Amino acid sequence: MKGTGIRRLAVPSAVSLCVACVYFACVVVICRSALNERPQRVGSEQSVLEDEYLWKHTSRIDKEAENDTEPRWSANVTLGRLPGWPTEFPSDLDAYRTRVMSSPWINATEKHQAEIAPWVWHHRGQADNLQSQIDSGSREALAEMARLGIVPRASSLANAAFVVLIRNRELHAFLATMRQLEDRFNRRFHYPYVFLNDEPFTDEFMHAVAANTHSNVTFARIPHDHWSVPEFVNEEQAHRAREQMAARGVVYGGSLSYRHMCRFNSGFFYKHPVLQNVDWYWRVEPGVDFYCDLDYDPFAFMRDSGKKYSFVIALRELAETVPTLWDHTLQFMLERNITSNWMSYFVSRSGEYNLCHFWSNFEIASLGWLRSPEYAEYFTYLDHAQGFFMERWGDAPVHSLAAGMLLQRDEVHFFDDIGYRHDAFARCPALNSLAHTRCRCPDEPNFDTSPGSCLPRWKQLKEAEWTHRDTREALRLVRERRLFATGVEPPIAVERRRWYDFFGAF
Numbered sequence: 001m002k003g004t005g006i007r008r009l010a011v012p013s014a015v016s017l018c019v020a021c022v023y024f025a026c027v028v029v030i031c032r033s034a035l036n037e038r039p040q041r042v043g044s045e046q047s048v049l050e051d052e053y054l055w056k057h058t059s060r061i062d063k064e065a066e067n068d069t070e071p072r073w074s075a076n077v078t079l080g081r082l083p084g085w086p087t088e089f090p091s092d093l094d095a096y097r098t099r100v101m102s103s104p105w106i107n108a109t110e111k112h113q114a115e116i117a118p119w120v121w122h123h124r125g126q127a128d129n130l131q132s133q134i135d136s137g138s139r140e141a142l143a144e145m146a147r148l149g150i151v152p153r154a155s156s157l158a159n160a161a162f163v164v165l166i167r168n169r170e171l172h173a174f175l176a177t178m179r180q181l182e183d184r185f186n187r188r189f190h191y192p193y194v195f196l197n198d199e200p201f202t203d204e205f206m207h208a209v210a211a212n213t214h215s216n217v218t219f220a221r222i223p224h225d226h227w228s229v230p231e232f233v234n235e236e237q238a239h240r241a242r243e244q245m246a247a248r249g250v251v252y253g254g255s256l257s258y259r260h261m262c263r264f265n266s267g268f269f270y271k272h273p274v275l276q277n278v279d280w281y282w283r284v285e286p287g288v289d290f291y292c293d294l295d296y297d298p299f300a301f302m303r304d305s306g307k308k309y310s311f312v313i314a315l316r317e318l319a320e321t322v323p324t325l326w327d328h329t330l331q332f333m334l335e336r337n338i339t340s341n342w343m344s345y346f347v348s349r350s351g352e353y354n355l356c357h358f359w360s361n362f363e364i365a366s367l368g369w370l371r372s373p374e375y376a377e378y379f380t381y382l383d384h385a386q387g388f389f390m391e392r393w394g395d396a397p398v399h400s401l402a403a404g405m406l407l408q409r410d411e412v413h414f415f416d417d418i419g420y421r422h423d424a425f426a427r428c429p430a431l432n433s434l435a436h437t438r439c440r441c442p443d444e445p446n447f448d449t450s451p452g453s454c455l456p457r458w459k460q461l462k463e464a465e466w467t468h469r470d471t472r473e474a475l476r477l478v479r480e481r482r483l484f485a486t487g488v489e490p491p492i493a494v495e496r497r498r499w500y501d502f503f504g505a506f
Helices: 002-037 048-056 058-066 093-102 108-119 126-135 139-148 168-184 203-210 235-247 256-267 298-304 325-336 373-385 395-406 455-460 468-485 491-503
Strands: 121-123 160-165 193-197 217-221 280-283 309-311 314-316 356-358 363-366 412-414 420-422 425-427
Touching: 093 108, 108 217, 121 203, 126 139, 160 256, 168 203, 203 217, 256 373, 256 395, 280 298, 298 363, 314 455, 325 373, 325 395, 325 468, 356 395, 373 395
Parallel strands: 160 193, 160 280, 193 217, 309 412
Antiparallel strands: 121 217, 280 363, 309 363, 314 356, 420 425
16 A cells, blocks of 8 residues: 555646646746847837836947947948938048148038038938938828837927037947937938038948937037047147147146137037038937926927026036136127127126026027027137136037026027936936926935035026116126236225125126
8 A cells, every 4th residue: 555655645746747847848938938029228228127228228228339249230230421412522631621722612511521521421311211201191101110119200300410529439339329319319300410520421421320220310510620629729839739738737728629629619510511401419428317208399499498408407608718708708899889788698796707607518599590690700709718728618608698698598408308418417307397297317415405516596597787887887897806916906895896796696
């Protein structure tokens, strides 16, 4: 009986083991199938989950990309020339460029177009191609859009583009940014990209970028005149100024290329030939993060609401980089008799520049405003003051002070519903706001409430007329403080300064 009992116990035990093995084998097969079917990491068809991974772990993705030696472009990417631009060039492009720059031209735009033409490339995205077929009544194009996961445009676009000043080595950092920008916003609107570089773009860069969007993409070199030291600047003195700032530890104080970048963004990018038919721009930099979904078109909002400039982060500039920018700005306003209804935003009670500015690594703005005679006159005035090279004037305070002078308060907009990070500065909509429900914000301090933020000052700002007299008095106070700093301030200036500090005239 004991033997029989043992056999009875052994039979079900063997069956159970067999069933367990079969079950385990099925699990393995299912898991392998799921892994094979998951979306690939590169390409334009990334999943939302991978998008979340990218913005949380951008640095890790970049490190992985640095070790990836495989080609990252798609065979479907075709680069061609812009319509109406030259298509044939001599074999010696450097000699061609030198000859163009030394030849007489009717205007600067034609000269610059001819100069950079060999290095201008364009890729027509699938969205634009299929959308034009849909507009012509093609149902096949609509089906193809659905197959590719491209969202048809619901309304007409503004005449706008993303503008990216970038170097070839920043490719991987930008791909992470581009993935977020596409998933959060542009997959529904398909606005084009314009990439600018002071050097020719590599094939790897152009193909990889074009493969990661369904939108049109244009790559262009910057004209020499827009990225060089002008003749009226003494290069030896400028070199000594850089050495002195570097010795004092000023950020980018010794960099010439950084000064070229600031000057280009202040007074030249909107003159670039490939942007001449564009009305609005959204500046994008490599390595930034976008945290919130945008279900509306900010370009159309700016256009339809009469806005001309916008920002998401406001902070203070480094004082040692702009020691005389405010003086020159006040002198310009005085000579042109310029008035404003919100210039007081930038002024301390002592008449000095409080260093507040809108951080220009994110800005959506009107190119028409930047091309206006008033802005051109202001930039030319600053350019000949040589502060871009003798000091280290940034394009952010230049754009901001120009807006304060030349725009009305209600023509400048703060995009509270756009979550954004640049370097260590990140901001998101308030936790109790509706906009926050469309965001995936990191668990980090919000710069909006930081002591270094100028946003509270913006929100509390009330329109107040800034007259010719205000400019004259502010300039006088600034100059008197300069004398005080050298120990030769006259007694009457001391009393006037104390009076202004006490009553808070500014």
